[in-house]
Amino acid sequence: MKSANIVIIGAGAAGIAAATRLLESGFENVLLLEAENRYGGRVNTIPFADNVVDLGAQWCHGEKGNAIYELVKDLDMLQRPVITFNDYKSVRSNKEVLSEATTNALKSVVSNLIPSPEKDLKDFEGSLGTFYTEAFWRDLQHSAGIDKNVAREFFENYKKMQSSADGADNLFEVSAKGQLEYQECEGDQELNWKDKGFRSFLRLLMKANKDNAEDLGLLNKRIQYNSRVQNIDWKNSNGGARIRLWNGELIEADHIICTVSLGVLKEMHQQMFTPALPSAKCRAIDGLKLGTVDKFLMEFSEPFKPTDWPCFNMLWREEDLAELRNSDHFWLESVIGFHRVACQPNLLEAWIIGPHARHMETLLESEVLKALLWLLNKFFTFEVPEPVNFLRTHWYTNPNFRGSYSFRSMYTEELRTGSWDLATPLIDEKDGKPLLQFAGEATHPHLYSTVHGAVESGWREAQHLIDYYQDKTSQT
Ligand SMILES: Cc1cc2nc3c(=O)[nH]c(=O)nc-3n(C[C@H](O)[C@H](O)[C@H](O)COP(=O)(O)OP(=O)(O)OC[C@H]3O[C@@H](n4cnc5c(N)ncnc54)[C@H](O)[C@@H]3O)c2cc1C
Secondary structure, eight states, X not given: OOSOEEEEEOOBHHXXXXXXXXXXXXXXXXXXXXXXXXXXXXXXEXXXXXXXXXXXXXXXXXXXXXXXXXXXXXXXXXXXXXSOGGGOEEEETTSOBOOHHHHHHHHHHHHTSOSOHHHHHTTOOSBHHHHHHHHHHHHHTTSTTOOHHHHHHHHHHHHHHHHHHHTOSXXXXXXXGGGGGOOXXXXXXXXXXXXXXXXXXXXXXHTOOTTOTTOOGGGTTTXXXXXXXXXXXXXXXXXXXXXXXXXXXXXXXXXXXXXXXXXXXXXHHHHHEESOOOHHHHHHHHHSEEOOEEEEEEEOSSOOSSTTOSEEEEEOOHHHHHHHHTSTTGGGGGEEEEEEETTEEEEEEEEEEHHHHHHHHHSOXXXXXXXXXXXXXXXXXXXXXXXXXXXXXXXXXXTTTSSSOEEOBHHHHHTTOOHHHHHOOEEOTTTOOEEEEEOSGGGOTTTTTSHHHHHHHHHHHHHHHHHHHHHHHHHO
């Protein structure tokens, strides 16, 4: 254990979890290679407005069975949700705010779309989009007096909300029965990290000094930044592995834990691995999917009015949508709505999904802001003030991510693949030595798409190495 040379590719949640677990278990040669100039990966907390914002993961989703919640529950790091996402208002593109009665009736229809996931989804062969569409129009018949156009607008927006939760471009690519693989942890789904952001959890894992941002605790001097891995020769003749970085630097390893995102694997795996990965793993990389979810953050000089609205969603009337689609602002169709942010009184956050998010990422920040102001003014009766600060994310165009988080698609079903194929370590057949292991959110069988899933996957692969060396020790 002391001499084993372990290289972890990626210093996101999975990489940090694997490295800290290994170091705490007696391994001494652990190095993290990170392509970015920071740790955290899709956890990216930065200073903004009154304190910090999270450009990636923002909430701890659930309590029971959530490894993150279990670790921090007594440490006063998390706050119960202050924004109730189900309290959203619905505003139409003619500036009409849907009445409480209509919104509640429609919310009640959509909240009952899957009365029993086990029973309703298990044998459903189609996509979640198909399932929802059939169920929505069937159930709407029992809600008298709702205008069909309004119902359609509401449902279009609802599908986008659900797509963003799944991390899919649209619900017609999400497998309905694939939903059963995901296990939601019981409890509050939007626990927030107060004014410290999600990074505070990663720093806890590292045992980093709270008052010194430079200190990385267990990982001091163990993360090599700006080190983009280009090739991994994982089965070379002397029984080890050789890693080549983008700048030509070569690094030797006895074991490699690769935690790069599914998006990076999709784009890179053919060049990245020598020899090529086995076909089952290539099938998993191909079949599992991830879409794009991006955020906009707008800081105003005072709380955005109406101040008693925690969130509002944008419903496009058919004629306004047709006009929008013919304009340069066509991509605004996929902005779902806006919401407030805990501990940030002057902030509005919005999410955008799919191909339109990817298009948005190619535009200048000033163009994006101008379009968003146009959008807000289109939906509100008053003149919307200019924000004092603005930013948006680039989870797709950044080559170190190429998307946001993974889900089970119709193509995953078609290929009969899953996280098990992605997670399977590649082992030296002669002596069972793990050569190349895979961790990261997409490798988790039930908690994919989350930080707690990524953390558990890192621990899983660390445990694999711990078990291997303990077995070896007990044999000698
Ligand atoms: C917008 C958004 C919102 C989200 N919201 C939530 C939320 O509220 N709650 C939640 O639980 N989850 C959320 N998630 C998902 C969560 O962020 C991820 O599931 C989790 O952080 C993934 O961690 P990971 O370690 O698997 O991967 P990553 O964080 O992607 O880590 C992989 C690391 O590998 C590095 N890398 C990539 N290629 C190379 C290379 N060639 N060489 C070296 N290094 C490389 C990357 O830079 C990265 O640091 C959100 C994600 C996004 C994008």
